[in-house]
Amino acid sequence: MTPARGRSFLGRGEIAELAEPVFGRGRRVAEAQRLRGGSKKGVYRVLFEDGSSAVLYVWSAEEDYWPATSGDSAASSGEGPFSHASGLRFFETSVACLERAGVRVPRLRFADGTRSRRPYDFAFAEDVRGGTLEERLTDDPLGARAVLARLGEALELMRRRTSPRIGKVADVLDGPETAEGGSRAGRPPRIRQAQAVVLDRALRHLDEAAARVGSIAEVREQCRAVLEELAEGIEPRTRHGLIHGELGPDHVLVDDRDEPVLIDIEGTMFFDVEWEHVFLRIRFGEHYEDLRVDGLDERRMELYRLAQHLSLVAGPLRLLDGDFPDRRFMEGLVAHHTGVTLELLRSR
Structure with a gap:
């Protein structure tokens, strides 16, 4: 997907830097594909040289197309059920809750919400390759x-x-x-x-x-x-x-x-x-x-x-x-x- 109006998406080099501490130097990133369709976060398929793969989720202002005020009044910025659910906190809690309920979701490999390495939250998860x-x-x-x-x-x-x-x-x-x-x-x-x-x-x-x-x-x-x-x-x-x-x-x-x-x-x-x-x-x-x-x-x-x-x-x-x-x-x-x-x- 081509960045719109100057948006800056992640390139292979930056994704490789994120992946190395998680997967080790032995698994080199061969290709990174930004998947289409998301409006709140970036989703990238990361292909490694050994043929394995993972999915990278990125929560940043560059990846979020929704305006600052989403139109749901107080619920858009607070704890309402229709609040703007974008961020690692929502993702991690939902993964844990659904797994406890016995519902299959992509297995979480790694998550970082500290923003110590990059000015955004990100997570690596299982790449489910069977299509939708x-x-x-x-x-x-x-x-x-x-x-x-x-x-x-x-x-x-x-x-x-x-x-x-x-x-x-x-x-x-x-x-x-x-x-x-x-x-x-x-x-x-x-x-x-x-x-x-x-x-x-x-x-x-x-x-x-x-x-x-x-x-x-x-x-x-x-x-x-x-x-x-x-x-x-x-x-x-x-x-x-x-x-x-x-x-x-x-x-x-x-x-x-x-x-x-x-x-x-x-x-x-x-x-x-x-x-x-x-x-x-x-x-x-x-x-x-x-x-x-x-x-x-x-x-x-x-x-x-x-x-x-x-x-x-x-x-x-x-x-x-x-x-x-x-x-x-x-x-x-x-x-x-x-x-x-x-x-x-x-x-x-």
């Missing part, structure tokens, strides 16, 4: 069903791990309330209902989208009323499951045993499982039937579906204000999710 589940579903949809079944089992393991609080695992597990509900230091838990957080966020996204997209502006008041009506009818909850948050088939790798491996995990959080299933339905399309589960709250699903489509209009618009390189892709997202939002409102 998205590719598998395209090339061999019948054969991919076994991987989908195992992904469903992983999601069930995550759903069983619960917390009375909502938020990123790095915030919940380091906060005043543990994932098992124990209070720390005698401080009262800070508990807010997930649907209230989603409603506030959706209303902000509605305002952002309406300011930029004429067709959204025309239905702004109707959309606001629908969001508020849906949220008002949702019953409170006291426990929330562990979810990935943005689990599309491109965020699932397949290893050499056909096991699903979750990536882009910094946003892993305790939240309503319905949020995960709405996103799964959006991204997996017809293949979602292999991941569907019983017992979900349909009213939550309805609210979260409208909220997510609004987010998928407002978020790409913010990236388009910057120098994100794949602008056509983002413009397509805005157009598609604007159309779905309008259709959802017409169908009511």
Whole structure:
């Protein structure tokens, strides 16, 4: 990927300097490839002369295309479930939490958040070379069903791990309330209902989208009323499951045993499982039937579906204000999710 507007990405020489203390001088870096698609961190495949490989993650301002204020108000800079989850702290905590739950993620080889060697956080992890589940579903949809079944089992393991609080695992597990509900230091838990957080966020996204997209502006008041009506009818909850948050088939790798491996995990959080299933339905399309589960709250699903489509209009618009390189892709997202939002409102 060519750096946009003067961004400086890592070259082979710098990556080799990072790798040498981790892998030893005997494993020389032959090639380093910056992988496409990331918007918050840099992802590099590091190929060694002995034929082995690793993945390097880099969290730096050069690699993060999101504006300083991400549009999620206080949640963008604090401990909210939709905070800007970019950094080694989020990554390491999510790796540990998912592994404890029995969910496969790339094995962490080394991590450095001291910034003593470089002015950024970085980590080396296992290079899972089986491609993405998205590719598998395209090339061999019948054969991919076994991987989908195992992904469903992983999601069930995550759903069983619960917390009375909502938020990123790095915030919940380091906060005043543990994932098992124990209070720390005698401080009262800070508990807010997930649907209230989603409603506030959706209303902000509605305002952002309406300011930029004429067709959204025309239905702004109707959309606001629908969001508020849906949220008002949702019953409170006291426990929330562990979810990935943005689990599309491109965020699932397949290893050499056909096991699903979750990536882009910094946003892993305790939240309503319905949020995960709405996103799964959006991204997996017809293949979602292999991941569907019983017992979900349909009213939550309805609210979260409208909220997510609004987010998928407002978020790409913010990236388009910057120098994100794949602008056509983002413009397509805005157009598609604007159309779905309008259709959802017409169908009511």
